[in-house]
Amino acid sequence: MYTYVTLAVFVAVAFAANVDTDVKNAVNEVTTTKDGDTFCPVPIVGTPCGSSSIFHYWKCCGTANKECCFQLxxxxxxxxxxxxxxxxxxxxxxxxxxxxxxx
Missing domain, CATH: 1.20.5 (Single alpha-helices involved in coiled-coils or other helix-helix interfaces)
Known part of the structure; x- marks a missing residue:
């Protein structure tokens, strides 16, 4: 009986540790703002994208990542x-x- 309880405790601790890191990663994702890309696909020959703000950023997309896409x-x-x-x-x-x- 005690082995089942011990096993259950170990499983609960393992899940709690995994949930803890998942929650931290989710909170980090929501609370940080992304800088985005400034040129797509590369700085010298690429298309210049607009500047990012606290509300949006630009991400490379399209064929060969050569277009700038608006992202919230x-x-x-x-x-x-x-x-x-x-x-x-x-x-x-x-x-x-x-x-x-x-x-």
């Missing part, structure tokens, strides 16, 4: 997703309140 920073995507979820939840709760809480 990760934190902007997260904020937009949260706003969409809050808006939808607010609408659904308002409809439910209207339907079930009539006086």
């Amino acid at each position: 920073q990760t934190w902007v995507i997260v904020v937009l997703a949260v706003l969409v979820v809050v808006t939808i939840a607010s609408f659904v709760l308002s409809v439910l309140r209207c339907l079930f809480c009539r006086r």
Whole structure:
């Protein structure tokens, strides 16, 4: 019986350590801003991209990575997703309140 408990504790610790590093990596991804590429594909003969900001950056894409593509920073995507979820939840709760809480 104790061997099963010990095995379960070791497995839980291993998963907790893995989750801890995953959470740290996710938080780092969301809280840091990316610089992006300045030329695509190479500086001398490539296409110059615009400058990055706190809201967006440029990434090389297309055939042979020779085009500059606009990308939103990760934190902007997260904020937009949260706003969409809050808006939808607010609408659904308002409809439910209207339907079930009539006086």
